[in-house]
Amino acid sequence: MNVWIDQDLCTGDGLCEEICPPVFHLVDSLSYVIGPNGQPMMAGGPNSCAEIAPAMLDAVLDAAEECPGECIFIES
Template identity: 45%
Template structure:
């Protein structure tokens, strides 16, 4: 953990497509991490632009994009973006965050 990441450690993000409203706010905030697919729903994608469509698929949050990913989770109208610590799977941003 570093001071730069607020002591959170490595984070990953995933989207619950069952709740996704397809507004695309996440893709506007962090197009490097989120993308809308032809089905109108948002998905996470790898650094190599591979769209991950498996249920619960997660990608690491690049540290330079932490603020954008956190804002996506906070502003998502579907409350479907989950950001959690890799070490213990505790959600730090999103609908299940404490």
């Protein structure tokens, strides 16, 4: 499973980072997925898609469900 964020819809509330800080990180009030190198993938959008570690899957699903912008996308 992979996760990406549509930054155009992100409200910047930071809920995703609160729920799952190993996967989501806010920069200038927008959330980005953290890439394999441990840094947020600043290009954003569907091209900044990262594989979800199995141990993180429940938290990522929670974040997507709680996201007020409905902009966290999880794909197989």
